[in-house]
Amino acid sequence: MIRLSDYWRGLLKITVAASGVGMVALGLAPGSCGRRVDRALLAPAGPPPLLRTLALTGPAWELGRVVRVLDGDTYEVLTGGQVVRVRLLGVDAPEASQPFGHQATNSVRAYLSGRLVRLQRQGVDLYGRTLGVLRVPVASPWPAPAAVALDSVLVVRGWAWAFDPSHVVAARASQQTEAQRTGRGLWKCGTEAPVPPKLWRSFNSAIKRRYLGGCTW
Numbered sequence: 001m002i003r004l005s006d007y008w009r010g011l012l013k014i015t016v017a018a019s020g021v022g023m024v025a026l027g028l029a030p031g032s033c034g035r036r037v038d039r040a041l042l043a044p045a046g047p048p049p050l051l052r053t054l055a056l057t058g059p060a061w062e063l064g065r066v067v068r069v070l071d072g073d074t075y076e077v078l079t080g081g082q083v084v085r086v087r088l089l090g091v092d093a094p095e096a097s098q099p100f101g102h103q104a105t106n107s108v109r110a111y112l113s114g115r116l117v118r119l120q121r122q123g124v125d126l127y128g129r130t131l132g133v134l135r136v137p138v139a140s141p142w143p144a145p146a147a148v149a150l151d152s153v154l155v156v157r158g159w160a161w162a163f164d165p166s167h168v169v170a171a172r173a174s175q176q177t178e179a180q181r182t183g184r185g186l187w188k189c190g191t192e193a194p195v196p197p198k199l200w201r202s203f204n205s206a207i208k209r210r211y212l213g214g215c216t217w
Contacts, residue, residue: 061135062119066112071096072104072160074129075112077119087129089122090151090172092163098200099193099211100186104159107185111153112136118147158185158217161196189215 064079072093077084093108094101120133135147154160155172158179162172170176180187186194193215200208 059120059122062121063116064119065116069105069109069112071101072108072154075134077117077134079119084119084121085129086119086132086134087125087127088151088154089131089133090149090162090164090170091154091160092197093154093160094186094194095197095200098195098197098208099214100216103217104154104185107157107159108154117150155179156184158183158187161186161194185217188217 062079064077064084066075067078067083068076070076070085073088073091075086075088077086093104096102096105115136118135118137120135121130122133123131125131134150136150136153137147139146151160152172152175155162155175156179162170162176164170164172179185180191183190193211195203195211200211
């Protein structure tokens, strides 16, 4: 994250005005040009850039840091000076009280430790949590830093189910199939033992006890 110089402020204003797209599309609130912004929004030092491959439409991306992992798919993210409780879209991780719950939570916590994230907000759920997409920057060569989708990481590593109730087939379904084939995380002991969280919540205490103490990863 860096502060925009006068040169960059002028360049951004000219570029955005020419495109007819508001500052919000760049992840900048109007009048915020003096604030800190994600380095990925700017081209590296060198010849005058053309604001490489900036997506000037859709919800803005915010730079933040996960300060608390509540469970495998719910986090508290510090962004813009406030802590936002985020429910990650695209996955459904096991509840803390069910088998694999602690392992999934601890795995995600270790993965996010010390990392910055990019957050794209996409609404609010019935519990007041922000529904969002998270991307985790990873080391990559010039010209632009790469970022991996966190929901993809969870599914690929077997830390969560692919989950997309608005579609018949979840976006990460093929990745879940591969995780099952290779026995990662939830799928270490096959595909029959893990119980999706939605089904788990419908069980009474007697049924839940039958699943406890079984296979773990």
